[in-house]
Amino acid sequence: MKNLIPKTYLETLELLSSGDYRLLAGGTDLMIQRRSWSNMLPKFRKSTLLIFNLQEMKYMFEEDDFLHIGAGTSLEDIKDNDLTPELLVEAINIMASPAIRNMATLGGNIGNASPAGDSLPVLYVLNALIVLESIEAIREVPISDFIVGPGRKSIKSNEIIKEIRIPIKQFTQTKFEKVGGRKADAISKISFAGAVEINNNIIQDFRVSFGAVGPTVVRKKSLENEIIGQTLAEAKLDVENILKSYEPFITPINDQRSNKEYRKEVALNILESFILTL
Amino acid sequence: MASIKFNLNNKETVIEESPTARLLDILRDKYNFVGVKEGCGEGECGACAVLMDGKIVNSCIVPLGTVEGKSIITIEEFSKSKRHKILQESFEEEGAVQCGFCTPGMLIASESLLNQNPHPTDEEIKIGLSGNLCRCTGYNMIIKAVKSAAKKGDGLW
Numbered sequence A: 001m002k003n004l005i006p007k008t009y010l011e012t013l014e015l016l017s018s019g020d021y022r023l024l025a026g027g028t029d030l031m032i033q034r035r036s037w038s039n040m041l042p043k044f045r046k047s048t049l050l051i052f053n054l055q056e057m058k059y060m061f062e063e064d065d066f067l068h069i070g071a072g073t074s075l076e077d078i079k080d081n082d083l084t085p086e087l088l089v090e091a092i093n094i095m096a097s098p099a100i101r102n103m104a105t106l107g108g109n110i111g112n113a114s115p116a117g118d119s120l121p122v123l124y125v126l127n128a129l130i131v132l133e134s135i136e137a138i139r140e141v142p143i144s145d146f147i148v149g150p151g152r153k154s155i156k157s158n159e160i161i162k163e164i165r166i167p168i169k170q171f172t173q174t175k176f177e178k179v180g181g182r183k184a185d186a187i188s189k190i191s192f193a194g195a196v197e198i199n200n201n202i203i204q205d206f207r208v209s210f211g212a213v214g215p216t217v218v219r220k221k222s223l224e225n226e227i228i229g230q231t232l233a234e235a236k237l238d239v240e241n242i243l244k245s246y247e248p249f250i251t252p253i254n255d256q257r258s259n260k261e262y263r264k265e266v267a268l269n270i271l272e273s274f275i276l277t278l
Numbered sequence B: 001m002a003s004i005k006f007n008l009n010n011k012e013t014v015i016e017e018s019p020t021a022r023l024l025d026i027l028r029d030k031y032n033f034v035g036v037k038e039g040c041g042e043g044e045c046g047a048c049a050v051l052m053d054g055k056i057v058n059s060c061i062v063p064l065g066t067v068e069g070k071s072i073i074t075i076e077e078f079s080k081s082k083r084h085k086i087l088q089e090s091f092e093e094e095g096a097v098q099c100g101f102c103t104p105g106m107l108i109a110s111e112s113l114l115n116q117n118p119h120p121t122d123e124e125i126k127i128g129l130s131g132n133l134c135r136c137t138g139y140n141m142i143i144k145a146v147k148s149a150a151k152k153g154d155g156l157w
Helices: A009-018 A075-079 A086-093 A098-103 A106-112 A119-125 A221-227 A232-237 A239-249 A260-276 B023-030 B082-094 B103-116 B122-128 B140-152
Strands: A021-024 A047-050 A060-063 A066-070 A129-133 A138-142 A147-149 A160-167 A173-179 A190-199 A202-211 B002-008 B011-017 B049-052 B055-058 B071-073
Touching: A009 A021, A009 A047, A009 A160, A075 A086, A075 A098, A075 A106, A086 A119, A086 A173, A086 A190, A098 B055, A098 B103, A106 A119, A106 A160, A119 A173, A119 A190, A119 A202, A173 A260, A190 A260, A202 A221, A202 A232, A202 A260, A221 A239, A232 A239, A232 A260, A239 A260, B011 B023, B049 B103, B055 B103, B082 B103, B082 B140, B103 B122, B103 B140, B122 B140
Parallel strands: A021 A047, B002 B071
Antiparallel strands: A060 A066, A066 A160, A129 A138, A129 A160, A173 A190, A190 A202, B002 B011, B049 B055, B049 B071
C-alpha cells in the first residue's frame, strides 16, 4: 500500500493509469468511512492519491454557455463565487459546516455518490455534465448517467472527475429544500431541487429532483414534459394528479435517519408546495 | 511514509509519516498540542478545529498529506495573539465557558469567522459556529461573547 501526494494533475493521471488507486480529495467523507481508532491510521483498502492540493483542479470560469467548475474546488469557494447559480449556493449554505465546506470538494460529493449528497439534486436539475479524464481520453457524461447507484458510478479505474460543467441558464424561480435533524452537519432525510421558467403565465421549463428517496437522485423528464406548456393555473389545478404521477418513483427506505412513509409523504408535500407557490 | 513539510504554529516543520494519518493525532501525539481536542472523531463537533491557511478545518478528518505546504495554527499559537485575548475576556464575561472542552474549537471558529466577517450579525455568528457543539452553555452566551469581542476588538480583524 502506497499513499502518494502527486505534485501535478498530469502526474495524477499517469499514476492512475499505472496502478489501482483510491483518490482522496478533502477527505470529509472518506476519512470518516475508513476511520479506525484514535491514533491509528484510517483503514484504506487501496493505495491512495491525495489530490486536495492540486491547484490545477480548483477553478471556476464561464465559457461557451457553460459554467466550468474544477472538481477540486471546495464547497465554500463555490458558495462564495459570483458565478455560482443561486440554486447551488442555497444547497451549499445548508451543507455540513464551515470547517467541512472548506475541505469538501464538489468532485468529492459527486464521487461519493450518496443518494443523500446535497449538491446532487441541484446538479441533476441544472443538467450538469461530469468531465472524466484519463491519460488517454477525455469524455463528458450527464450526471444522471454517471451515478448508477449508492456509491456506484460509471467511471473507469484510470479516470478522474476533472470538472463539472453547468449550462448557463436563467430560471424564473428555483428552490432547494432539505429536511434534516438539524440545520448544520445533518445528512438529509429528504432533499429537493426545483427550477422553472415561466413566460406569460405559461410554464416553459419545469425541472424537479429528489434526493434520499431512492438509490439515486430521482428526476423524471417524461413527467416534466407533461407539465411544460401548461399555464400556471392549469398546473396548480392539476397538482393532485402531478403528485400521483410522481408517487411511484419516490421509493425511500427506512434507515437510522428516517422511515419510508415519512420520507415519501414529505417529499410529495414539498413538490406540492413548490408548484402551488409558483 | 512520506516526508511532509508544513508550517506548524509559525515554525517550518518536516515530518516522516503516513500521508493518511489524521492531522489531529499528529498534533496531539507528535507535537503535544493537546489544546486540540478529540470529541466525535468524525467532523461533527469541532473540538479538534485548527486554522489551515487562516480558515477553520476539523483536524480529525484532515489527512496529514493535505497540509503539505500549508500553514497550521492551533489554539496554542492563537492564544498568544491580541485577538485571542479579546475573545478570551469576552467569553469569560459572558459566561461562555463551562466545562471548557469545546472552547478551543469555539475560539478557532470565532477567529475564522471574524477574519472573514469582522462585524457578524447573530445569524452569521450562528452559521460561523454551526460546526461546533457545546453541551454546557446552550450557545446563547457564546454568541453574545463573539458579538461583544467583535465590538471590543474592532479593527483587529
